[in-house]
Amino acid sequence: MPKYMQIADEIERQIQTLNLPQGTKLSNIQELTQTYQVSKNTILKTLKQLEDRGVIYQVQGSGIFVRRKKRKGYISLIQNQGFSSDFEDDSEKARLLNFGTLSANEHLASQLQCPVGTPLYEVERLHFFRGQIYCYEHSYFNQEVVSFLNQSIAETSIFEYLNQALHIQVGFSDKYLNIQSPSSEIANHLNLKKTDSVLKIEEVYYSSSGKAFDYSKNYYHPDHAQFFIQS
Amino acid sequence: MPKYMQIADEIERQIQTLNLPQGTKLSNIQELTQTYQVSKNTILKTLKQLEDRGVIYQVQGSGIFVRRKKRKGYISLIQNQGFSSDFEDDSEKARLLNFGTLSANEHLASQLQCPVGTPLYEVERLHFFRGQIYCYEHSYFNQEVVSFLNQSIAETSIFEYLNQALHIQVGFSDKYLNIQSPSSEIANHLNLKKTDSVLKIEEVYYSSSGKAFDYSKNYYHPDHAQFFIQS
DNA sequence: GAGTGGTCTAGACCACCCT
DNA sequence: GGGTGGTCTAGACCACTCG
Numbered sequence: 001m002p003k004y005m006q007i008a009d010e011i012e013r014q015i016q017t018l019n020l021p022q023g024t025k026l027s028n029i030q031e032l033t034q035t036y037q038v039s040k041n042t043i044l045k046t047l048k049q050l051e052d053r054g055v056i057y058q059v060q061g062s063g064i065f066v067r068r069k070k071r072k073g074y075i076s077l078i079q080n081q082g083f084s085s086d087f088e089d090d091s092e093k094a095r096l097l098n099f100g101t102l103s104a105n106e107h108l109a110s111q112l113q114c115p116v117g118t119p120l121y122e123v124e125r126l127h128f129f130r131g132q133i134y135c136y137e138h139s140y141f142n143q144e145v146v147s148f149l150n151q152s153i154a155e156t157s158i159f160e161y162l163n164q165a166l167h168i169q170v171g172f173s174d175k176y177l178n179i180q181s182p183s184s185e186i187a188n189h190l191n192l193k194k195t196d197s198v199l200k201i202e203e204v205y206y207s208s209s210g211k212a213f214d215y216s217k218n219y220y221h222p223d224h225a226q227f228f229i230q231s
Numbered sequence: 232m233p234k235y236m237q238i239a240d241e242i243e244r245q246i247q248t249l250n251l252p253q254g255t256k257l258s259n260i261q262e263l264t265q266t267y268q269v270s271k272n273t274i275l276k277t278l279k280q281l282e283d284r285g286v287i288y289q290v291q292g293s294g295i296f297v298r299r300k301k302r303k304g305y306i307s308l309i310q311n312q313g314f315s316s317d318f319e320d321d322s323e324k325a326r327l328l329n330f331g332t333l334s335a336n337e338h339l340a341s342q343l344q345c346p347v348g349t350p351l352y353e354v355e356r357l358h359f360f361r362g363q364i365y366c367y368e369h370s371y372f373n374q375e376v377v378s379f380l381n382q383s384i385a386e387t388s389i390f391e392y393l394n395q396a397l398h399i400q401v402g403f404s405d406k407y408l409n410i411q412s413p414s415s416e417i418a419n420h421l422n423l424k425k426t427d428s429v430l431k432i433e434e435v436y437y438s439s440s441g442k443a444f445d446y447s448k449n450y451y452h453p454d455h456a457q458f459f460i461q462s
Numbered sequence: 463g464a465g466t467g468g469t470c471t472a473g474a475c476c477a478c479c480c481t
Numbered sequence: 482g483g484g485t486g487g488t489c490t491a492g493a494c495c496a497c498t499c500g
Contacts, residue, residue, distance in 0.1 A: 002488060022344070023441065028466060039490045057403055059440050060467045061497035067403070074407060077308070078462050113253070172288055172298070175460040176305060179410065179430055179453040197428035197453060199410055209290050210254065222410035222428060229406040229460070231309050233469060259485060270471045291486045292478035
């Protein structure tokens with residue numbers, strides 16, 4: 001891991017350990033270069049990183065200050081790591097409903113930016129948080145990028161597997177949100193009436209080399225769907 | 232405006248003008264330094280900027296590539312410029328429902344991180360897009376930051392006024408999303424039944440010096456609320 | 463005016479991709 | 482192995498904030 005990243009992790013850990021409140025002033029840049037024995041530019045990269053993560057903010061001519069997340073229990077829409085990472089404890093569980101393969105039809109090919117007929121993996125899962133159903137997920141993975149996947153992997157964290165076993169890193173992602181009336185199948189999965197509404201989030205994940213490898217349709221239970229964005 | 236920003240704007244404009252498709256390879260870094268007669272680090276800052284905007288992606292050892300937004304008509308949840316900026320044409324209109332002042336109660340004081348009793352401006356507006364109601368907005372501005380606001384300003388773009396007249400820049404923001412059943416007042420404003428659902432987005436905007444100046448509750452019509460996030 | 467962050471340079475070396 | 486992006490350095494100067 002590069003220096004600027006290590007230092008960012010260390011500073012973030014310190015803020016959390018000391019539980020510093022919003023607005024706490026941190027050391028200035030010159031002190032940070034001395035503390036970590038690196039050049040000013042490296043510290044600047046560290047601070048940009050922490051700013052992007054929503055951990056600090058910088059004010060020209062004044063200083064570097066702590067920024068704290070205000071509300072607990074909200075899922076971040078920015079971090080690109082699938083489901084498991086949004087929860088600090090192990091209270092996130094997934095139940096596999098279906099695992100299989102299929103060929104991309106026109107719609108899937110367009111979303112995954114691959115030719116019609118490309119072989120895909122198909123995964124359907126229900127996600128629970130503290131025993132509550134909160135999301136029905138319907139995902140497709142391009143087999144030309146994700147060379148192998150099976151049922152037992154799909155029962156755990158797919159993104160962790162992609163990262164550690166296949167060395168596929170998420171480069172970037174597109175997410176589309178809207179509100180829909182659930183189909184009877186989805187209403188059934190989420191324990192809803194057909195007259196209720198669900199929050200639908202479609203996601204396309206791209207590897208760090210820019211290939212789309214995952215297209216997911218996620219339907220969130222209206223009572224347990226809470227999201228936040230820091231920017 | 233700094234060089235790296237000017238160059239970023241110029242490159243983005245070129246991509247849009249030439250309508251370059253996703254995946255188009257751009258000049259490499261060395262060529263860019265020569266084209267714009269700046270150092271490598273300046274180009275690197277430019278590219279980071281464009282990456283954050285979702286305009287390009289970089290692949291180590293390979294090159295710099297165009298990234299295009301896929302769907303039209305979706306509102307970005309990342310850009311921090313209030314309502315008007317989300318629409319390319321002038322089809323966004325706001326109708327002012329209420330303008331006034333009040334003192335912060337406990338809830339508002341907590342959201343705006345100010346003492347109870349701080350004087351606030353209160354604004355209620357309905358937002359239209361292509362003649363359709365899509366959002367009911369209920370906002371509060373801290374008068375200690377926003378020193379002046381009146382009815383006729385609230386009828387146009389408040390953020391544009393804050394920026395140009397008061398020189399208040401948005402430094403960062405927190406946004407919280409969830410689904411709710413509308414109160415009868417809100418159902419009424421949005422032309423909905425009480426059994427429908429709305430997407431509620433609470434937003435807190437901070438100036439570039441880190442002071443919270445705007446707390447808004449926005450209720451989106453379920454049929455016209457479409458959002459996207461690139462990250 | 464002293465302190466602090468923001469921009470910019472020039473150059474060295476490393477890590478990864480592709481042919 | 483040649484090309485390309487990623488990291489890091491050391492130092493100069495600018496722009497803003499605050500007492």
